[in-house]
Every structure is written in structure tokens, then in C-alpha cells.
Amino acid sequence: MTMMRFLCSLTLSMQFLLLFSSLFPTTLLTNCSPLNHSTHHHECHEHESYALLQFKESFLTSKSASYNPISYPKTASWVPATDCCSWDGIECNELTGHVIGIDLSSGQLYGSMDPNSTLFSLVHLRSLNLSDNDFNHSQIPAKIGELSQLRYLNLSHGNENTFSGEVPSQVSQLSNLLSLDLRSYTFGSLPYDLINHLQLKASTLTSLTQNSTRLEHLRLSFVTISSSLPHTLTNLTSLQKLTLRQCELYGEFPIGIFHLPNLRVLNLGQNQNLRGMLPNFHSSSFINIILDGTSFYGTIPTSIENLTSLNCFVIPRCSFYGAIPSSLGNLTQLAQLDLAYNGFVGEIPHSLFRLENLEILSLGYNFFEGQLALDMFLKLKMLNVLDLPYNKLSLFSQNRAVNMTIIPPIQWLGLGSCNLTGKVPTWIMNLTSLYHLNLYKNNLQGEIPYFLFMLENLTGLNLADNWLEGHVELDMVSKLKKLTALGLGGGNKLSFSEGKNTSNVTIPSQIQYLELRSCNLVHFPNFIQHLQELTDLHLPCNGIKTIPDWIWNKTSLQCLMIFNNPLIGEISPLICNLQSLVYLDLSSNNLVGMIPSCLGSFSRSLQILSLAGNKLTGNIPQTYVKGNSLQLIDFSSNKLHGQLPRALVNCRMLELLDLSHNHFNDSFPFWLGSLPKLKVISLRDNEFHGAIKCPSKCTFVKLHIIDLSENNFSGNLSSEIIKSFKSMTLSNTSHQVHLKNDIYHLLHSLVDIDLFSFPMSNKGVVMNYHGDQYFHYMVAIDLSCNKISGEIPDIMGSLNGLVVLNLSNNMFIGSIPSSLGKLSNLEVLDLSLNSLSGNIPQQLTALTFLDFFNVSFNNLSGPIPENRQFSTFENSSFKGNKGLCGIQLVKKCEDHSKPPLPTLDGDQDSESKSFFEFNWMVILIGYGGGLIAGLALGNAFAGDVFRLLKGIF
Numbered sequence: 001m002t003m004m005r006f007l008c009s010l011t012l013s014m015q016f017l018l019l020f021s022s023l024f025p026t027t028l029l030t031n032c033s034p035l036n037h038s039t040h041h042h043e044c045h046e047h048e049s050y051a052l053l054q055f056k057e058s059f060l061t062s063k064s065a066s067y068n069p070i071s072y073p074k075t076a077s078w079v080p081a082t083d084c085c086s087w088d089g090i091e092c093n094e095l096t097g098h099v100i101g102i103d104l105s106s107g108q109l110y111g112s113m114d115p116n117s118t119l120f121s122l123v124h125l126r127s128l129n130l131s132d133n134d135f136n137h138s139q140i141p142a143k144i145g146e147l148s149q150l151r152y153l154n155l156s157h158g159n160e161n162t163f164s165g166e167v168p169s170q171v172s173q174l175s176n177l178l179s180l181d182l183r184s185y186t187f188g189s190l191p192y193d194l195i196n197h198l199q200l201k202a203s204t205l206t207s208l209t210q211n212s213t214r215l216e217h218l219r220l221s222f223v224t225i226s227s228s229l230p231h232t233l234t235n236l237t238s239l240q241k242l243t244l245r246q247c248e249l250y251g252e253f254p255i256g257i258f259h260l261p262n263l264r265v266l267n268l269g270q271n272q273n274l275r276g277m278l279p280n281f282h283s284s285s286f287i288n289i290i291l292d293g294t295s296f297y298g299t300i301p302t303s304i305e306n307l308t309s310l311n312c313f314v315i316p317r318c319s320f321y322g323a324i325p326s327s328l329g330n331l332t333q334l335a336q337l338d339l340a341y342n343g344f345v346g347e348i349p350h351s352l353f354r355l356e357n358l359e360i361l362s363l364g365y366n367f368f369e370g371q372l373a374l375d376m377f378l379k380l381k382m383l384n385v386l387d388l389p390y391n392k393l394s395l396f397s398q399n400r401a402v403n404m405t406i407i408p409p410i411q412w413l414g415l416g417s418c419n420l421t422g423k424v425p426t427w428i429m430n431l432t433s434l435y436h437l438n439l440y441k442n443n444l445q446g447e448i449p450y451f452l453f454m455l456e457n458l459t460g461l462n463l464a465d466n467w468l469e470g471h472v473e474l475d476m477v478s479k480l481k482k483l484t485a486l487g488l489g490g491g492n493k494l495s496f497s498e499g500k501n502t503s504n505v506t507i508p509s510q511i512q513y514l515e516l517r518s519c520n521l522v523h524f525p526n527f528i529q530h531l532q533e534l535t536d537l538h539l540p541c542n543g544i545k546t547i548p549d550w551i552w553n554k555t556s557l558q559c560l561m562i563f564n565n566p567l568i569g570e571i572s573p574l575i576c577n578l579q580s581l582v583y584l585d586l587s588s589n590n591l592v593g594m595i596p597s598c599l600g601s602f603s604r605s606l607q608i609l610s611l612a613g614n615k616l617t618g619n620i621p622q623t624y625v626k627g628n629s630l631q632l633i634d635f636s637s638n639k640l641h642g643q644l645p646r647a648l649v650n651c652r653m654l655e656l657l658d659l660s661h662n663h664f665n666d667s668f669p670f671w672l673g674s675l676p677k678l679k680v681i682s683l684r685d686n687e688f689h690g691a692i693k694c695p696s697k698c699t700f701v702k703l704h705i706i707d708l709s710e711n712n713f714s715g716n717l718s719s720e721i722i723k724s725f726k727s728m729t730l731s732n733t734s735h736q737v738h739l740k741n742d743i744y745h746l747l748h749s750l751v752d753i754d755l756f757s758f759p760m761s762n763k764g765v766v767m768n769y770h771g772d773q774y775f776h777y778m779v780a781i782d783l784s785c786n787k788i789s790g791e792i793p794d795i796m797g798s799l800n801g802l803v804v805l806n807l808s809n810n811m812f813i814g815s816i817p818s819s820l821g822k823l824s825n826l827e828v829l830d831l832s833l834n835s836l837s838g839n840i841p842q843q844l845t846a847l848t849f850l851d852f853f854n855v856s857f858n859n860l861s862g863p864i865p866e867n868r869q870f871s872t873f874e875n876s877s878f879k880g881n882k883g884l885c886g887i888q889l890v891k892k893c894e895d896h897s898k899p900p901l902p903t904l905d906g907d908q909d910s911e912s913k914s915f916f917e918f919n920w921m922v923i924l925i926g927y928g929g930g931l932i933a934g935l936a937l938g939n940a941f942a943g944d945v946f947r948l949l950k951g952i953f
Contacts, residue, residue: 043083043085043097044083044084044085044090044092044097044099045097045098045099047121048084048098048099048121048122049080049084050118051118051119051121052078052087052090052099052118052119052122053078053080054117054118055117055118055119056075056078058111058114058117059075059109059110059111060109060110060111061073061075061076061107061108061109061110062108062110062134063108064110064134065108065109065110065133065134066106066107066108066109066133066134067106067132068105068106068132070106071106071107071108071132072106072107072108073107073108074088074089074103074104074107074108075087075088075089075104075107075109076088084099085097085099089102089103089107090102091103091127093124096124098124099122099124099125100124100125100126100127100149101125101126101127101128102119102122102125102127102128102129102130103127103129104129104130105129105130105131105132105154106131106132106133107133108133109130109133109134109135110133110134110136111134111136112135112136112138113138113139113140113141113163114141115139115142115143116141116143117141117143120141120143120144120147122147123146123147123148123149124149125147125149125150126149126150126151126152127150127152127153128147128150128152128153128154129152130154130155131154131155131156131157131181132156132157133157134162135157135162135163137162137163137164137165137197138163138164139163139164139165139166139168140155140163140165140167140168140171140182140198141168142168142169142170143170144168144170144171144174145168145170145171145172145173145174146170147174148173148174148175148176149176150174150176150177151176151177151178151179152177152178152179153171153174153177153179153180153181154179154181155181155182155184156181156182156183156184156219157183157184157197162184162197162198163182163184163197163198164184164198165197165198165199166198166199166200166201167182167199167200167201167204167223168204169201169203169204169207171204172204172205172207172208172210172211172212173211174211174212175211175212175213176212176214177212177214178214178215178216178217178238179215179217179218179219180208180212180215180217180218180219180220181217181219182198182200182219182220183219183220183221183222183223183243184196184197184198184222184223196223196224196246196247196248197222198222198223198224199224199225199226200220200223200224200225200247202225202226202227202228202230205220205227205229205230206230206232209230209232209233209235209236210232213235213236213238214238215236215238215239216238216239216240216241216262217239217240217241218236218239218241218242219241219243220243220244221243221245221246221247221267222245222246222247223247224247224248225244225247225249226247226248226249226250227249227250227251228249228250228251228252229244229249229251229253229254230254231254231256233254233257234254234256234259234260236260237260237261237262238262239260239262239263240262240263240264240265241263241264241265242257242263242265242266242267243265243266244267244268245267245269245270245271245290246269246270247271248271248273249268249271249273249274250271250273250274250275251273251274251275252275252276253268253274253275253276253296255276255277255279258278258279258281258284259282261285262285263284263285263286264285264286264287264288264309265286265287265288266286266288266289266290267288267290268290268291268294268296269290269291269292269293269294269314270292270293270294271293271294272293272294272295273295274294274295274296275294275295275296275297276295276296276297277296277297277298278296278298278299278301278304279301280301280303281301281303281304281306281307282306283306284306284307284309285309286307286309286310287309287310287311287312288310288311288312288314289307289310289312289313289314289315290312290315291314291315291318292314292315292316292317292318292338293316293317294318295318295319296315296318296319296320297319297320297321298320298321298322299320299321299322299323300320300322300324300325300328301325302325302327303327304325304327304328304331305325305327305328305330305331307331308330308331308332308333309333310331310333310334311333311334311335311336312334312335312336313331313334313336313337314336314337314338315338315339315342316338316339316340316341316342316362317340317341317342318341318342319342319343320339320342320343320344321342321343321344321345322343322344322346323344323345323346324344324346324348324349324352325349326349326350326351327351328349328351329349329350329351329352329353329354329355331355332354332355332356332357333357334358335357335358335359335360335382336358336359336360337352337355337358337360337361337362337363338360338362339362339363339366340362340363340364340365340366340387341364341365341366342365342366343366343367344363344366344367344368345366345367345368345369346368346369346370347368347369347370348363348368348370348372348393350376353376353377353379353380356380356382357382358380358383359382359383359384360383360384360385361377361383361385361386361387362385362387362414363387363388363391364387364388364389364390364391364414364416365389365390365391366390366391367391367392368388368391368392368393369391369392369393370393370394371393371394371395371396372393372394372395372396373395373396373397374395374396374397374415374425375397377408378407378408378427380408381408382409383408383409383410384408384409384410384411384412385410385411385412386410386413386414387412387413387438388414388415388418389414389415389417389418389438389440390416390417391417393418393419394418394419395415395419395420396420396421397420397422397425397427407427407430407431409433410431410433410434411433411434411435411436412434412435412436413428413431413434413436413437413438414436414438415438415439415442416438416440416441416442416462417440417441417442418442419442419443420439420442420443421442421443421444421445422444422445423445423446423449424439424444424446424448424449424452424463426449426451428451428452428455429451429452429455431455432455432457433457434457434458435457435458435459435460435482436458436459436485437452437458437461438460438462439462439466440462440463440464440465440466440487440490441464441465441466441491442465442466443466443467444466444467444468445466445467445468445469446468447468447469447470448463448468448470448472448494453476453477453479453480454479455480456480456481456482457482458480458482459483459484459485460483460484460485460486460513461480461483461485461486461487462485462486462487462515463487463488463492464487464488464489464491464492464515464517465489465490465491465492466490466491466492467491467492467493468492468493468494469492469493469494470493470494471494471495471497472488472494472495472496472497473497473498474497474498474507474527477507478507478508480508481508482508482510483511484508484510484511484513484533485511485512485513485514485536486511486513486514486515487513487514487515487538488515488516488519489515489516489517489518489519489538489540489541490517490518491518492518494519494520495519495520496519496520496521496525498525498526498527507527507530507531509530509531509532509533510532510533511531511533511534512533512534512535512536513535513536514531514534514536514537514538515536516538516539516542517538517540517541517542518540518541518542519542520542520543521539521542521543521544522542522543522544522545523545523546524539524544524546524547524548524551528551529548529550531554532556533556534554534556534557535557535558535559535580536558536559537551537557537561537562538559539561539562539565540561540562540563540564540565540585541563541564541565542564542565543565543566544562544565544566544567545565545566545567545568546567546568546569547562547567547572549572549574552572552574552575552577552578553577554578555577555578555579555580556580557578557580557581558580558581558582558583558605559581559582559583559584560578560581560583560584560585560586561583561585562585562586562589563585563586563587563588563589563610564587564588564589565588565589566589566590567586567589567590567591568589568590568591568592569591569592569593570591570592570593570594571586571593571595571596571611572596573596573598575596575598575599576596576598576599576602578603579602579603579605580603580605581603581605581606582606582607582608582629583606583607583608584599584606584608584609584610584611585608585610586610586611586614587610587611587612587613587634588612588613588614589613589614590614590615591611591614591615591616592614592615592617593616593617593618594616594617594618595611595616595618595619595620595621595635595640596621597621597622597623598621599621600620600621600622600623600624600625600628600630600645600647601621601624601625601628603628604625604627604628604629605629606628606630607629607630607631607632607653608631608632609630609632609633609634610632610633610634611634611635611638612634612635612636612637612638613636613637613638614637614638615638615639616635616638616639616640617638617639617640617641618640618641619640619641619642619645620635620640620642620644620645620659621645622645622647623645623647624645624647624648624650624651625650626650627650627652628650628652628653629653630651630653630654631653631654631655631677632654632655632656632657633651633654633656633657633658634656634658635659635662636658636659636661636682637660637661637662638661638662639662639663640659640662640663640664641662641663641664641665642664642665642666643664643665643666644659644664644666644669646671648669648672648675649671649672649674649675651675652675652676652677653677654675654677655677655678655679655680656678656679656680657672657678657680657681658680658682659682659683660683660684660685660686660707661684661685661686662685662686663686663687664683664686664688665686665687665688665689666688666689667688667689668688668690668691668692668693668708668713670693670694670695670698672700673694673698673699673700673701673703673724674699676701676702677701677702678700678701678702678703679702679703679704679705679727680703680704680705680706681703681705681706681707681708682705682707683707683708683711684708684709684710684711685709685710685711686711687711687712688708688711688712688713689711689712689713689714690713690714690715691713691714691715691716692708692713692715692718692721692783692788693715693718693720693721694720694721694724697720697724698720698721698723698724699724700724700725700726700727701726701727702727703724703725703727703728704727704728704778704779704780704801705778705779705780705781706725706780706781706782707780707782708782708783708786709782709783709784709785709786709806710784710785710786711785711786712786712787713783713786713787713788714786714787714788714789715788715789715790716788716789716790716791717783717788717790717792717793718793719793719794719795722793722795722796722798722799723795723798725781725799727801728779728781728801728802729798729799729800729801730800730801730824730825778803778804779802779803779804779825780802780803780804780805780806781799781802781804781805781806781807782806783806783807783810784806784807784808784809784810784830785808785809785810786809786810787811788807788810788811788812789810789811789812789813790813790814791813791814791815791817792807792812792814792816792831792836793817794817794819795819796817796819796820797817797818797819797820797821797822798819798822799823800823800824800825801825802823802826803825803826803827803828804826804827804828805820805823805826805828805829805830807830807831807834808830808831808832808833808834808854809832809833809834810833810834811834811835812831812834812835812836813835813836814836814837814838815836815837815838815839815841816831816836816838816839816840816841816844816855816860817841818842818843819843820843820844820847821841821843821844821845821846821847822843822846823847824846824847824848824849825849826847826849826850827849827852828850828851828852829844829847829850829852829853829854830852830853830854831855831858832854832855832856832857832858832880833856833857833858834857835858835859836855836858836859836860837858837859837860837861838860838861838862839860839861839862839863840855840860840862840865840884841865842865844865844870845865845867845869845870847869848869850869852873853870853873853877854876854877855877855878855881856876856877856878856879856880856881857879857880857881858880858881859881859882859883860878860881860883860884861881861882861884862883862884862885863884863885863886863893864878864884864885864886864887864888864889864893866887870888871887871888873888874888875888875889875890
């Protein structure tokens, strides 16, 4: 299991602790007037007793209605003819006898809330807590606004049948509120997926913050708000807790909220489109700052040291960058520090090793560098979690005897991709509390030390992609009785076997994650059949030929990866039993037959579907269920045909579609533009035809890469289609390494995408761009090898986020637009094998990142622009243009002022004939693919770059 999944689970645990801390009656004692039934001067009023009994009668009680393990039916004590002030969960005013408090949290209530419930006749209520019950997706009644005396309102839930629908605007009328808790969610298809059920209008939130100016606690996590935050929040000077996790917030976060004098807890996590910066902090009462999964950016200010009470600073998966200020080490109360998945650079400050209360330290997936002794971390005596994967660190262990008195109680040790060398550190054997060990992708050598199999608390062990060698027997693994995740494959030279006598081996049946990549397996390990809780199975790069039928009965499977094996036969239709699948990759095998038609509609949870690189035939699935979760579909490099099913428009979460290298015969699928998250389209090497245009206005809101090369597209390239690629403009895209991408983070939680790379020329040197760089970096258009005619639209120059533009081997005429000089990020420009005329625009000399340039075999004339950049391009970039001259060519430009001599018609015909002869010749030798081989980029963007994606998925 990955650290990401652990932290998500940890966050959920914190959420539950926060939730249930508000459920117990003791909370009401703290927040409200004391419950002291023995000192009542007045008994409960008869009409209020009646109202409560009527409310009770409208519900059943069920143990399953509450999540709290110590819940009980509180209304069981509500008996007529007894004083309601003595009933469980009821508080009365000692002088007047009016009911002023109701605490039915975890009361096992089951039923629908009546919008006219008698509960709302209790107008003296100051506190109402109905959290952790089952209200069967009822709406919150508008009559809640009639309880004008309410100070504490808690309707939070974490079960399957919570309140749902729109929060009534009448909530904003509760001007006396001190605490409002509407947190509401259920689990999705993944353990860390949460689904919102309540919606709150921005206007209601604005009114609430205007009217309830005494608010101290405002908890709206998992309530869909879908707006920016009102600046009226900055006026809530009494506010102590503000939790707005996963509310679909966007826009700029009001920085004044950071300066509220009493704010102690701020949780804005999982609002991907919420931007903001950390301010210069002054004296503050902050205890928790949680910003994970937002678009907060900038650096961490050195003034953070002024937050002397800070206990939790969690900002992973944001867009922060720069160095970590050493002043962070002055926060002596800090217990949790999570900076993972950002763009931080430099060395890890040694001041962090002074944080004696630090329990969780997560710095993975940044760009920290330098050498660092692991012994430094052992000084943190309270450390439970240490996670440092995927930086540029070189960690080393002195491998000496460690003083047992200073060994911290580390439970999670993540040192993946940290350049560890030598043998597995021996001091690990002293970490008796260790339950997760990730040493993935280092340079560790030798055999797997036996002491690892003696760590009896170990639940997760990942040793993949090292230089370990030897033989691993099933009985060794069986000693880890609590094991739930095991990774051994990759670059190791291990062989895994079940042994001859497996009947005496008791494999931990609770294993959920199993990765045995490149472990010399020639058949499916039989012990997998007995893993009852298996969710993730990774067996790529082995010699497995067949999949046993019993695998299709493992309905708990969420991830099935068996790519790069010699699998034969057809894909069993029984695969559609696996309705919990999130990730399916059977690519690069020898599978034949048709794709099971159910794969588009059998599961709402499936996000990644890759069947690329097989010998599959027929149509692709024609039905895609509405509300499906598909983010990536890769059917490339098969023998599929037919038209694209229009039902693909139901894939609203789709980010990547790769259908390259097949036999699809269809017109340009403009209707894909309606998909709001689509970033990558590859239709390369098919039989698509007609004009690349839309019958009406196109959208393509987030498209970053489109590859339509090697088809039969024709006609003019319209300006309208180029205008639709707005996400390719610099104002809407970013080439900074901390750019977030949904697929990228999903894949990082499942596989190591850094294993995959593709070469591209960069400033004359062929460099490898790794998987993470690809997702953060590439913006490209490839229309090469078609029959597109007319002029290159001038508006192409507005797509200034482009890195690759390939229009080669078409029928473009006219001049090269000077507007292409505005493509400031362009590295590859191929206009070869067209009929372009005129001069090479001088404006192209402004393209300072241009590494590859090819205008060969056109009708260009005049001098080649002279500058430092153009002097690096070889003569092959310009040949086939009889009118060109320059230092790169045999024909020099002696006098630039003289007009070129007119060309005889006969010469024109001769050149035209030789052009087309050469055109077809180079296609036959593999040059005509533009960026396939002729660019000398090592297949920088063509089908092989999408093979990168196929490899990733």
C-alpha cells in the first residue's frame, strides 16, 4: 500500500475522531449548560414532552443506523408519564423547565425526517445534536430556521444514509449560532474516496457568515459548495475552527482568514481548484493547518516560526515550491509535518531534527537533494511515520549498532527511491513496532535478510526494484502473520516459489496487495486462490500464459495488472464479475478475440482500462454507463475497427483516450470535446477521414495533447478548431513540475510511473523525459501524415503553451505564419513535406527553446534566419527548398537584397515531381511519420510516446 493511501486513511481516522468527539454526551456538557437532572425546579412542559414523543414515534431504532461502536438507542428511556427532563439526551432549563438541549448523537435512529416534525416546535432549544444516525437521505427541513435560539447545531454524518440535498437557506437565520456542523459523506469505490451528499448555495453561506457573527466552530466538510469563499468570513473574529474539506471550492482563498485572532484549526483539504498563499504569520493561536490536495502555491514563509502552538502542518499535493525555511524547526509543538507531492527543493534543514515531538514526517515526491544520514532521523524520539520517497536524496546508513534507548517507535518507514546502497540496514531489526517498510527502488544488494521476516508486526513490505537476489519461498512470507501488502519484483534477481509442500504453509489470508513483477513466474501462483481479501494483484513481466478461472471469483479485486506476459486466448467474459475493479491492465500480451462488451458498463468504479498491445479484433464496447469513473481508456495497437461509440460521452471523468494503431474508420470525433476533463486524445494510425472541424462551437476544455497523425483527414484546418484548444495557452497551463494531474496522482498510488520514459532532443542532446515529467510537461499537436490542405491558421500562434507542433507530410500551402514566433515554449516544430512558400519568418528566431526544426521539402525561398538557435540546425532541416539559401546549405546567401530569379515552369514541374517521388520514398523508409523516426527524437511524440502511456497504465 502506498503512503498516499495511508495518509488518506489517517486523515479519515482524524475525521472520525473529530466526528465522534462531538457525538458523546460529554461534549454537550462542555459546550452547553451542565445536565443536572436532580436539581430541576420545574418538570418538563407537557406540550414539549408530547412533541418529543411524537418525534420518537416517527423513527425506528437500529444498531446499524450508527457507526459509533458504543452507540445505543437513547430514545428507549423516553417513556410517557415520566419527566422528559430525566430522559436520556434531554436537557432542560432548571428554572423554566423548557427543553433547551437535545443530544441524540449515535442514538441508532432510523427513518426519514418529517419536514414538519414536532421537533421544530421546541423553540427554546439552544443545542441540537442528531449526528451519527440514519435519516435515509432526508433533506434538512427548512423549519430548522424557526429554532432561533440555537447556539449549537450538529447534523453531521459518516454513514451510507445521511441527510442529503440542499441545505435550506433558513439555516442562515440562526443568528445566535456558535457552532454549526454539517459534515456529511459516504465512502466511494476506493477506501479513500468520499462522496458528498449535501449542497450549500454560496448565497446561503454568505448570509450565514453575515448573520451568525459569533460563530466559533464552522464545520462544512464534504458539503458541496461549488463557489469561492465569501470575504465575510474574515469578519468572524470569534472563529476557532473552520473545516471546509472537499467542498468543491475554487478561486482565491481570502488571506484575511489566516489573520483571524482566535482561529486554531483550518482544514481546506481536497479542494483542487482553491488557490491561495501562506501569509506572513504574526502571533497566532493556530494548532492545525491542513491544505492537502488544494492549489495553494508559493513558498513557506520564514515567519511560520511565530505559530508556536502549531501541532499539525499538512500541505501535501499542493503547488508549493522553494526551500524549506530552517525556522520550521522552531515549532517545538509540531507533531505532524507533511510536505509530500510539492516542488520543494534544496536540502532538508537540520533544524527539523530538533522537533522532539514530531510523530509524522512525510517529505516524499519533492526535489530535496544532498546526502543525509539515516541516523539523524533516529534522534526524533517520538517519530512514528517517516516517509521520504522519490526525492534526489542520497540516504546512507552507517549500519553500526544503534543505541536501543534512542530508537524511535517508528511504525511506517518509507525510503523508496532514496539511493540507498549496500545491504538492508541492520538497525531495522530493532524497529519492533514497524508495520510498514518500503525500500522500493534503491540500490540495495545481497539476499533479503531473514530478520525482515521476523518483524511480527509487519503489515506492509516492499523491496521491489533493488539489486536483491536469491530465492524466496512461500514459507518465509508465511511467518509474517499480519502481512497485508507484499512487493518483491522489479529489478531484483529474485525467484519466487510456493515450494513442494504447500499444505503445511499457512499464508496470511488477509493479504490485500501482492506485487511479484519479474519474479520468473511461469504460471499463476496457486496460493493466490486462498487470499480472501485480495484487492491489488500485480504480476507483470513474467512468463504467465493463462489466467485461471478462479481469479474471476475474487470480487474484492480493485487492481489487476498482468501486462507484459505471454497471455494467450480470449479475455474471459467472467471478468465482468469483478465489479469492484478500479484498475485493469492486460496490455502487451497475445490476447485475441473481442473485448468483452460489458467492460464499458459493468462497473461504476473502473478508472483505468488498458488492453493495448494485443491482437484483439472487432468493435470496442459500445455502451458506457452514465456516471462511470473511467479516467483512462487505452485500446491502442490492436486490430480493432468500426466507428467510435457515441456513448463515450458518458465518460465524464475521462482524461486520456488512446485508440492509436488500429483500423477505426470514422470522421473526426468532435463530440469528445464535451468531456470536461479530457486531456489526451490519440487516434494515430487509423482510417479516420474528412475535415477536422466541428459542426458548431467546439469546447475541448482541458485538452493538452492531440495526435491525429497517419490518418486520411483532409480539407482545410479551421481556425475554430484551433480556438477550442484554449488549455494549450500559457495562461491556462503550466510547465512547472508541481502541476497537479488527477491521473498522475492516481497512478502514483498504484504503480511506479517513473519507470517509464521517452527520449526527446533538448538543446541538441537526447534526454529522457520520465513519466512524471510527461504528465506535468507535454502540450502537443501532431497532425502529420494526412491530406490536410489550405493555409496554416494564423491563430495557431496563440497556443503559446505548445511544446510540440507537427504538421508535416500534408498539403499545406501559403506562407509560414509569423505568429508561430509567439510559441515561446516550443521545442519541436516540423512543417516538412508540405507545399509552403515564401520566407522563413524572422520571428521564429524568438523561439529560444526550439531544439528541433524541420521545413524540408516545401517551396520556401529566401535566406534562412541567422541567429544562434538556427545555426544549430543541420542542412537536412532545410533541404528540398530550391529557393532557400544560408550557411546550412550549399547555396549561400551572397546578397540578401536581390530578389530570387524566376523559376521556369518546366523546373517547377520537375521539382514538383521530384518532391512527390521523395515524399513517398521517405514514407516507405519510415521518415514520413514526421516525429516517428525522421525527427531524430527517438520517437518523441508519435505513437511511441503514447506507448509510454500504455506502459504506465
